[in-house]
Amino acid sequence: MNRARLWISLALLVALLVSAVVMWSGVASEEAPPHAPPAQSQTTPMPVDVTSSESVDDAADQQSARGEARGATYFPLGADPANVIAELTPLAKAGDMAAACRVALERLACEQVGRHGEAMLEQLRRDEQQALARAPNAGTPELSGLLEQRADRLATLQIQLIERQGACSKLPASLQSDSTDWLRSSALAGHPESVLRYVLGQSLGIIEGFEAEEPRRFDFMGHPGFAAWQREAPSLLNQLLDNGRPEAAFLLFLAYSDDATPLNGLIRDDPVEAAAMRLVLNDFRPGPSSSDPLRGLDGRQRQKATARHAALRATMAGRAMDRRLLNQGTETPWLVLLPDARNTAPPCRN
8 A cells, every 4th residue: 555645745634535435435555464463462442432523512512612621623624722731631531532532632732843854844845836837637727626725724824823823822731741641541431532542652752644854764663651551552442443533543554554653563464354444444435446456365255354344244233334433532732633624523522
């Protein structure tokens, strides 16, 4: 699978969702050689909440509108990180995992804009130029309009980055860290968005689709939480899947297909599991797939993949793919916290 699917582009706010749509439209991945399934972590996380995403979103919207509780969804995108962290940290310590998730994102966002903000904007520019060079409608009025829209978005991102950097520079040391990895804590408690973010390595400073300049590229391996993440990420992601969250199937499909990211490198490639995850994703796509997820498998492998798919389908009966959760779970923290016409809902709802 080409790593270009994970690049941060100007459509980063819907990055992996766009990759999913392309994939579901019939883009077939390379078949990976069979390996043993990933070793299971010794950590036993609490059961993941399987409340429907729609009811969670509705409840959060009502709570935010009434202003009755200053929880994770009370603070809009772009809110002052000092205010958010100061008010939500006590709730996180009291066991509110949505609050813990938001505290983690605010801190990670400040860390990222300080270390990588300018470089990420530069990558956005480069990726945009490459995308436009390949555009089939080059030189048309449609392309001119698209260029104008994306130029406006880049300018807005630059302004928001400067504002976020300014707000983060004023963040007191006492609010920057309290020696607790709140993203890990909320992930171990089964908070779905936290699980997606934690397994991707965000608390280690890993940014999907972005590679820092040397010698910082592998800084995450020296992070004090690296060993725990190595041990816990595969089982947490499988726990999320087994508790009926189809969003986990997308990350597992990628992980079983290649080793292009740190998370993918933790999970051994497995064509049977990759095919099963692809079948799960096909259940949630709007139309029929033009490619066969079982292509390249022998008879025994096909039987195993379809049996695995059938078991997962029963677990996920009645559930919809929460695209908002998939988007926010895979976006880099400083971008998910910035307001945008397509991104208005606060993160960490479920």
